[in-house]
Amino acid sequence: MNARTLDPAQHLIEKEPYYEPVGDEIQLFEAAYRQQIPVLLKGPTGCGKTRFMEHMAWRLKRPLITVSCHDDLTASDLVGRYLVKGGETVWVDGPLTRAVRCGGICYLDEIVEARKDTMVVIHPLADDRRTLPMEKLGQIVEAPPEFCLAISYNPGYQSVLKDLKQSTRQRFVALEFDYPSAELERRIVASESGVPDAVAANLVRFAQMTRNLKGSGLEEGASTRLLVHAGKLIADGVSPVTACKSAVAQAVTDDADMLKAIQELSSSIF
Amino acid sequence: MALAPLTAAEMEASLHVWLDTEFTFFKVEELAAELAVLPRDDQDFLLGWIRRIASTHITLAWQFGRRAPALLPRMERRLLEAWAVHTCDVFDRTGLQTALRVMEEADSFDEEQHRNDAAGALFDDIAPVLGNFVCGLSGRRLKLEEGEAAWTDGERIVLPPLVAALPNETDNFQLAKATVALLWAQTRFGTLRIDFAAIGARYDDPDRALARLHALETLRLSARIAHELPGLHREMQRLRATLDAALPAAWQPLAAHLAAPDAPLDASLALLDAAYALDDCPQWRDQGVLRPDAVAAARAARLDKEKARLRIKLAELLEEHASDDEPARDAPADKPEVEVSVRDENGALDFEITLDGAPLAPPDDVRQLLTSVYLDFGDIPPEYLAPAGEGEYDPNLVFDQPEDPDAVWHGTYHEKGAELYPEWDHGRQHYRKNWCVMREKPVTPVHDGFVRDTLARHAGVVRHLRRKFEALRDENRFEKRQTQGDEIDLDALVEALADAQDGREMSDRLFVRLHRAERNIAVAFLVDMSGSTKGWINEAEREALILLCEALELLGDRYAIYGFSGTTRKRCELFRIKTFDEAYSDEIKARISGIRPQEYTRMGFAIRHMTKLLNAVEARTRVLVTLSDGRPDDYFDVYRGQYGVEDTRMALMEASRTGIHPFCITLDRDARDYLPHMYGAARYVILDDVRQLPVKVTDIYRRITT
Numbered sequence: 001m002n003a004r005t006l007d008p009a010q011h012l013i014e015k016e017p018y019y020e021p022v023g024d025e026i027q028l029f030e031a032a033y034r035q036q037i038p039v040l041l042k043g044p045t046g047c048g049k050t051r052f053m054e055h056m057a058w059r060l061k062r063p064l065i066t067v068s069c070h071d072d073l074t075a076s077d078l079v080g081r082y083l084v085k086g087g088e089t090v091w092v093d094g095p096l097t098r099a100v101r102c103g104g105i106c107y108l109d110e111i112v113e114a115r116k117d118t119m120v121v122i123h124p125l126a127d128d129r130r131t132l133p134m135e136k137l138g139q140i141v142e143a144p145p146e147f148c149l150a151i152s153y154n155p156g157y158q159s160v161l162k163d164l165k166q167s168t169r170q171r172f173v174a175l176e177f178d179y180p181s182a183e184l185e186r187r188i189v190a191s192e193s194g195v196p197d198a199v200a201a202n203l204v205r206f207a208q209m210t211r212n213l214k215g216s217g218l219e220e221g222a223s224t225r226l227l228v229h230a231g232k233l234i235a236d237g238v239s240p241v242t243a244c245k246s247a248v249a250q251a252v253t254d255d256a257d258m259l260k261a262i263q264e265l266s267s268s269i270f
Numbered sequence: 271m272a273l274a275p276l277t278a279a280e281m282e283a284s285l286h287v288w289l290d291t292e293f294t295f296f297k298v299e300e301l302a303a304e305l306a307v308l309p310r311d312d313q314d315f316l317l318g319w320i321r322r323i324a325s326t327h328i329t330l331a332w333q334f335g336r337r338a339p340a341l342l343p344r345m346e347r348r349l350l351e352a353w354a355v356h357t358c359d360v361f362d363r364t365g366l367q368t369a370l371r372v373m374e375e376a377d378s379f380d381e382e383q384h385r386n387d388a389a390g391a392l393f394d395d396i397a398p399v400l401g402n403f404v405c406g407l408s409g410r411r412l413k414l415e416e417g418e419a420a421w422t423d424g425e426r427i428v429l430p431p432l433v434a435a436l437p438n439e440t441d442n443f444q445l446a447k448a449t450v451a452l453l454w455a456q457t458r459f460g461t462l463r464i465d466f467a468a469i470g471a472r473y474d475d476p477d478r479a480l481a482r483l484h485a486l487e488t489l490r491l492s493a494r495i496a497h498e499l500p501g502l503h504r505e506m507q508r509l510r511a512t513l514d515a516a517l518p519a520a521w522q523p524l525a526a527h528l529a530a531p532d533a534p535l536d537a538s539l540a541l542l543d544a545a546y547a548l549d550d551c552p553q554w555r556d557q558g559v560l561r562p563d564a565v566a567a568a569r570a571a572r573l574d575k576e577k578a579r580l581r582i583k584l585a586e587l588l589e590e591h592a593s594d595d596e597p598a599r600d601a602p603a604d605k606p607e608v609e610v611s612v613r614d615e616n617g618a619l620d621f622e623i624t625l626d627g628a629p630l631a632p633p634d635d636v637r638q639l640l641t642s643v644y645l646d647f648g649d650i651p652p653e654y655l656a657p658a659g660e661g662e663y664d665p666n667l668v669f670d671q672p673e674d675p676d677a678v679w680h681g682t683y684h685e686k687g688a689e690l691y692p693e694w695d696h697g698r699q700h701y702r703k704n705w706c707v708m709r710e711k712p713v714t715p716v717h718d719g720f721v722r723d724t725l726a727r728h729a730g731v732v733r734h735l736r737r738k739f740e741a742l743r744d745e746n747r748f749e750k751r752q753t754q755g756d757e758i759d760l761d762a763l764v765e766a767l768a769d770a771q772d773g774r775e776m777s778d779r780l781f782v783r784l785h786r787a788e789r790n791i792a793v794a795f796l797v798d799m800s801g802s803t804k805g806w807i808n809e810a811e812r813e814a815l816i817l818l819c820e821a822l823e824l825l826g827d828r829y830a831i832y833g834f835s836g837t838t839r840k841r842c843e844l845f846r847i848k849t850f851d852e853a854y855s856d857e858i859k860a861r862i863s864g865i866r867p868q869e870y871t872r873m874g875f876a877i878r879h880m881t882k883l884l885n886a887v888e889a890r891t892r893v894l895v896t897l898s899d900g901r902p903d904d905y906f907d908v909y910r911g912q913y914g915v916e917d918t919r920m921a922l923m924e925a926s927r928t929g930i931h932p933f934c935i936t937l938d939r940d941a942r943d944y945l946p947h948m949y950g951a952a953r954y955v956i957l958d959d960v961r962q963l964p965v966k967v968t969d970i971y972r973r974i975t976t
Binding site: 074075076081082084087089182205208209210212213215216217241257258260261262264265266267268269270 | 398399400401402403405406407408411447451499500501502505618634756757758763767770780784
């Protein structure tokens with residue numbers, strides 16, 4: 001067994017990633033791409049933001065460089081840094097710089113998780129300057145027209161500490177994502193996991209029940225991604241109730257009563 | 271090895287004391303004789319409970335003692351306990367008479383009927399699960415409450431304290447779940463839209479008619495559930511097969527009519543005449559009872575209020591929208607066209623508002639109102655969609671307003687608008703539910719020279735504090751010689767290269783990393799405002815708070831200050847001096863200056879409330895500092911003495927269980943014996959000299975937060 005090692009800056013997605021458009025988001029993204037406007041994807045976790053980016057990268061035939069942001073992500077992690085190699089210092093580009101240089105799509109996932117000062121480095125790239133200043137090198141890299149910056153965040157966290165600064169958010173075209181409609185979600189679950197339509201419909205109904213619980217004990221309802229997970233387990237022969245427990249209930253909460261309540265919901269449906 | 275049973279004489283002695291026979295003249299000899307024949311284990315169990323109940327009320331304990339030995343062989347201990355606790359709860363809520371009635375109910379304890387109690391599902395156990403369960407189902411949010419029987423009024427679902435129809439616990443839980451689902455379905459699928467009074471009036475025997483209507487609806491709703499919740503329906507069928515008689519033959523055709531998954535309410539009503547004529551009427555153990563009066567009352571209270579709320583919300587929505595799109599538009603000239611389309615399919619309810627032809631996603635509160643109205647009418651009546659005109663409704667009447675604590679107090683002796691907190695009853699070894707009636711009250715600010723004088727008097731201390739606290743302020747700094755970092759540490763690199771030249775090992779600590787300091791502390795101060803602080807202590811407390819605020823402002827920690835006092839459990843008061851959101855302003859200073867001694871020192875509720883407030887604040891470290899002048903105490907109440915000490919101890923333990931760090935500062939110099947026990951969960955410090963307080967408090971704060 002040999003895992004393939006890919007260089008994201010060179011790699012183009014070969015196979016069409018499955019994506020069901022909910023509205024006109026594909027058209028909007030393409031327009032923004034042509035007009036060289038950066039894009040902000042809003043929406044709850046697991047509703048298809050990352051899949052959408054993969055799909056768009058495939059459509060536009062550009063490499064996709066994804067950075068999952070975390071609270072220790074520094075500006076150097078994005079732009080690049082000097083490393084020491086054999087007694088000499090060597091500059092190594094960060095993912096953002098690589099994306100700019102190769103004219104790819106840089107997707108900063110969950111941008112609010114990154115530290116506030118880190119976000120500022122994307123500002124010059126996100127307005128009409130479209131440049132990336134690299135202070136440590138004393139250089140400015142100009143982004144080619146093919147380069148595209150996209151960020152995502154989940155406004156559901158409702159935390160003052162994790163909000164996007166106005167100076168950042170006002171540079172982007174925003175695409176709002178939400179869970180797809182029941183019918184669409186059923187199609188997605190069925191086609192992604194391979195379960196029959198009837199099972200997919202029940203999974204979707206179950207997800208809606210957990211979404212009803214949002215705010216009264218659950219931070220977030222079950223996402224489409226979780227449904228796909230559950231669906232895949234069911235398709236592999238796991239009983240629906242067990243699949244819902246492991247793939248959905250345990251994923252959304254640790255609270256014992258809530259777990260049991262979600263269990264009761266799934267056993268009521270299946 | 272089991273201990274030898276106690277003799278009657280041994281037990282008599284304790285019973286005399288617990289039951290206060292000197293005054294009550296209870297014949298404890300008989301009781302002791304009855305207990306003497308039991309094994310030691312049972313004796314201990316019963317005696318323990320007699321003692322615990324006696325701490326609540328002696329008569330209750332006596333009645334318990336007289337009944338319990340006979341019940342013990344028939345009743346599970348768990349249930350006997352639940353019965354005892356329930357009796358005490360009833361006593362807390364409604365007094366001795368009703369509590370005695372609950373006691374007596376145990377006399378009619380029919381073994382045959384209760385043979386499954388041991389495996390019964392207790393309300394307290396299943397409520398958290400089923401409460402969430404019913405929340406997950408679509409429709410209006412329903413609350414779960416405990417009552418005598420299973421019924422619903424469309425806003426809450428009531429379940430009995432124990433569901434025990436079947437010999438195993440899982441099945442009893444499933445039965446409770448089925449009941450909850452059926453009661454939910456009554457709201458969701460229109461049963462409660464029926465005008466029961468009008469229907470009943472049409473028949474000679476209204477009760478007979480309503481019973482049959484209930485049965486018809488149960489059939490219809492079961493079919494609905496079969497469609498919506500097939501898994502649950504399977505369980506229901508299984509339980510019904512063991513619990514209920516088969517459907518009478520005459521009812522079969524009726525059931526067939528109602529078996530379609532989308533049979534409407536009218537289908538049941540149309541069959542009522544036929545059902546009325548039938549002699550037998552099926553009943554199911556999971557169907558609960560119908561309470562037409564409660565349904566009508568809840569509905570009457572809801573309709574107008576929700577109409578007003580919806581219309582106001584729509585008006586707000588319109589306004590928001592108008593200002594977004596076309597600010598210059600004159601709104602009143604043309605009434606905007608609002609339409610709502612309802613999608614009720616596949617178990618989910620969804621609404622779409624169209625405003626002048628443009629679709630609009632309704633916000634959550636509007637969606638919930640629409641759901642509720644839809645469930646009341648089966649549709650959204652057009653008059654509900656006319657946005658409220660300017661001044662048409664007084665929002666104060668339509669939306670629940672926080673009660674003015676004083677106004678409530680001037681009225682009758684009720685608990686409206688207050689928050690209720692439990693209290694730990696040491697004697698009973700159990701909580702008293704909803705015992706403390708707590709209200710937050712403002713402090714009247716006093717604008718005088720107090721703050722200025724304090725700062726002037728303690729000028730030296732303030733300067734000293736500034737220095738100390740500024741040093742505390744953790745700042746961003748570069749850490750050198752790290753294995754990872756943003757920059758190269760040139761000094762380290764040169765050294766390492768030199769080492770390499772010399773043939774020595776090269777260090778890998780070559781980077782500089784920025785250390786980011788984030789002091790992330792939220793602290794709540796709880797200040798004793800009881801009458802005993804009058805004079806020196808009060809003054810010292812106020813001075814301490816001023817100095818503390820000065821210091822905390824330097825640190826940037828989030829902090830809140832509350833004062834507590836009260837008279838009896840019915841009037842527990844927390845005085846808002848500074849909330850977490852308020853800035854340290856002149857107003858706050860005036861409030862600190864306006865802190866005046868009030869009444870007594872009931873502490874448990876204050877700690878519980880602050881725990882709740884603190885847990886709502888986002889912070890890595892949460893600290894609760896209480897400042898008091900001594901032993902908990904309340905007016906003519908058991909709170910004085912051990913009860914209060916134990917309750918305070920319990921409240922502190924609850925706080926630290928949620929991850930809060932409690933810290934207590936006390937000025938009580940005499941009674942140190944109880945302090946280690948009371949502050950068991952917390953750390954504490956005793957100050958000898960009141961005059962030290964202002965200086966010490968800031969110092970203590972510095973110590974506990976670094």
